[in-house]
Amino acid sequence: MTAIVAFDQDCRSRNCYDLDSVRADFPILSRTVYDKPLRFLDNGASAQKPRAVIDAIKNSYTSEYANVHRGAHFLSGAATEAYEGVREKVASLLNASSPDTIVFTKNVTEAINLVAFSWAETFLDAGDEIVITEMEHHANIVPWQILKERKGLILRIAPVEDDGRFDLDRFAAILNDHTKLVSVPHVSNVLGTVVPIAEVTRLAKEKGACVLIDGAQGIVHQAVDVQALGCDFYAFTGHKLYGPTGIGVLYGKTERLVSMPPWQGGGDMIETVSFNGSVYAEPPMRFEAGTPPFVQAIGLGAAIDYVQGIGIDAIDAHEQYLRDYAFDALRDVPDVRLIGEDPTKAAIMSFIVDGIHSMDVGAVLDRQGLAVRVGHHCAQPLMARMGVEATVRASMALYNTTEEIDALAAGIRHAQKLLG
Amino acid sequence: MLWQRESAMPRNCWGKSRMDLSTYETYAETLEELDDEMRFEYILDIAKKKRAKPFPEEAMDDAHLMHGCLSKVWILHDEQAGRHYFRGHSDAAIVEGLVAVMTDSFSGLTTGELAQIKLDHVRRLNLGALTTQRQVGMMAMLKHIQKLAGARAGIQAA
Numbered sequence: 415m416t417a418i419v420a421f422d423q424d425c426r427s428r429n430c431y432d433l434d435s436v437r438a439d440f441p442i443l444s445r446t447v448y449d450k451p452l453r454f455l456d457n458g459a460s461a462q463k464p465r466a467v468i469d470a471i472k473n474s475y476t477s478e479y480a481n482v483h484r485g486a487h488f489l490s491g492a493a494t495e496a497y498e499g500v501r502e503k504v505a506s507l508l509n510a511s512s513p514d515t516i517v518f519t520k521n522v523t524e525a526i527n528l529v530a531f532s533w534a535e536t537f538l539d540a541g542d543e544i545v546i547t548e549m550e551h552h553a554n555i556v557p558w559q560i561l562k563e564r565k566g567l568i569l570r571i572a573p574v575e576d577d578g579r580f581d582l583d584r585f586a587a588i589l590n591d592h593t594k595l596v597s598v599p600h601v602s603n604v605l606g607t608v609v610p611i612a613e614v615t616r617l618a619k620e621k622g623a624c625v626l627i628d629g630a631q632g633i634v635h636q637a638v639d640v641q642a643l644g645c646d647f648y649a650f651t652g653h654k655l656y657g658p659t660g661i662g663v664l665y666g667k668t669e670r671l672v673s674m675p676p677w678q679g680g681g682d683m684i685e686t687v688s689f690n691g692s693v694y695a696e697p698p699m700r701f702e703a704g705t706p707p708f709v710q711a712i713g714l715g716a717a718i719d720y721v722q723g724i725g726i727d728a729i730d731a732h733e734q735y736l737r738d739y740a741f742d743a744l745r746d747v748p749d750v751r752l753i754g755e756d757p758t759k760a761a762i763m764s765f766i767v768d769g770i771h772s773m774d775v776g777a778v779l780d781r782q783g784l785a786v787r788v789g790h791h792c793a794q795p796l797m798a799r800m801g802v803e804a805t806v807r808a809s810m811a812l813y814n815t816t817e818e819i820d821a822l823a824a825g826i827r828h829a830q831k832l833l834g
Numbered sequence: 835m836l837w838q839r840e841s842a843m844p845r846n847c848w849g850k851s852r853m854d855l856s857t858y859e860t861y862a863e864t865l866e867e868l869d870d871e872m873r874f875e876y877i878l879d880i881a882k883k884k885r886a887k888p889f890p891e892e893a894m895d896d897a898h899l900m901h902g903c904l905s906k907v908w909i910l911h912d913e914q915a916g917r918h919y920f921r922g923h924s925d926a927a928i929v930e931g932l933v934a935v936m937t938d939s940f941s942g943l944t945t946g947e948l949a950q951i952k953l954d955h956v957r958r959l960n961l962g963a964l965t966t967q968r969q970v971g972m973m974a975m976l977k978h979i980q981k982l983a984g985a986r987a988g989i990q991a992a
Binding site: 771774789804832833 | 874904
């Protein structure tokens with residue numbers, strides 16, 4: 415674990431924490447790519463893993479591995495204790511009222527689908543309205559489209575401004591007495607825009623609507639308190655939070671979860687089974703059919719410990735510093751157009767370079783050891799809204815440095831020289 | 835065909851009378867001699883030369899679009915005397931160069947000959963050294979032109 419050094423409130427320097435020490439916690443960051451230092455700026459897709467997470471997974475397989483919940487032996491007990499211990503950690507991370515409000519899924523996509531095909535399938539009827547935004551990831555569009563077709567629902571889209579800001583007034587104007595569900599991102603995976611989820615939840619609640627927050631990009635950058643927010647559901651994924659792939663979380667208010675039928679059947683989610691019928695388990699087990707990804711959950715637990723060890727507020731402050739630095743650095747490069755310019759956004763910088771295809775920019779940056787993402791980022795409606803087919807996206811994490819942002823700006827200039 | 839009227843195909847793609855991979859061999863040998871950085875610039879240079887002869891705008895439509903690419907790729911295909919000729923275009927420069935390597939290399943072959951082109955032929959071009967995604971794209975490109983030529987059934991890794 416890294417040592418924490420002086421944390422100043424503004425974090426205008428890089429001394430939120432000892433960045434060199436933090437970087438040393440991530441083995442992959444010391445490797446080279448094309449004989450150049452790896453500069454990993456694709457954290458919005460998936461973050462790198464600290465040794466603590468890698469060790470926790472390794473330890474699980476080498477010392478404590480057995481299936482959870484029903485084994486009548488020592489190892490199963492140890493694995494179960496570790497797995498359920500992570501549920502408590504997640505509840506604490508979200509300030510949820512109970513570990514029983516935490517359902518493990520494989521990712522945010524599965525979490526949203528769970529809400530769609532259990533809660534919404536059960537409680538929404540023809541003519542009911544679901545509100546999402548123009549900045550959604552496909553995972554928060556397609557499940558609702560499927561349900562819309564199946565049940566005759568109405569899907570309403572809250573707009574974003576030209577600069578990527580979320581317009582609360584226009585969102586509020588969409589809400590009405592037929593609004594039954596509001597499902598919005600905490601942070602846009604393309605724009606970096608931070609949606610005012612507390613206000614969104616308050617407005618939705620005034621209409622009696624259920625609220626689901628897609629926190630895939632949110633919890634990575636900011637502390638979340640689901641009780642203070644008052645949202646019904648909050649989903650996030652482990653691999654963007656420095657944990658393993660294959661483990662996600664759906665927080666659900668107790669009254670919501672207990673009202674929902676199972677959406678997948680199998681072992682672990684039942685109390686009793688006979689050929690005359692089955693009695694389902696209480697939440698969260700009702701929604702965890704089959705052997706769960708418990709090793710991945712244990713890795714997620716280590717990731718939560720790691721992040722909390724540094725401090726989410728300190729990470730947030732560092733990333734805000736990187737964001738401001740990146741705004742300046744990218745605006746300094748001629749012919750770069752930023753997509754998403756809300757000054758208070760998360761450190762996710764999408765941009766295009768006039769006259770050069772984003773894929774070419776990405777390929778040249780790749781040759782410089784700069785890992786960025788190129789494409790529509792699973793947000794094609796947003797691309798259409800912003801008038802672009804694809805962007806280059808540099809998304810920062812707790813270990814990124816201003817030097818890497820300088821390298822990004824230099825890499826774009828190099829691409830302009832090669833391809834312009 | 836649109837591109838024949840413009841005589842845009844490389845000269846050495848025409849008039850082949852037997853399994854002639856000389857263009858492919860030239861590309862492969864050149865690429866083998868170059869280091870990673872030079873290979874990258876070489877592909878960009880090919881793209882620039884290709885773009886000097888514009889791809890027919892009317893062919894940049896859905897019918898000629900190769901689906902599944904991050905950038906847009908259009909492929910024209912023609913068959914003459916049992917031999918297949920390809921020409922491609924992309925809105926991304928690097929992809930333009932890679933498409934050119936593929937279409938130049940494997941134009942002028944019969945259906946049976948195209949079916950003999952294996953994924954190892956693509957691997958030998960070592961374009962994966964540009965980026966892994968490009969390698970995957972090149973494999974997809976081989977399958978696409980084989981499909982256009984009706985040689986899709988012949989695809990298998992060597």
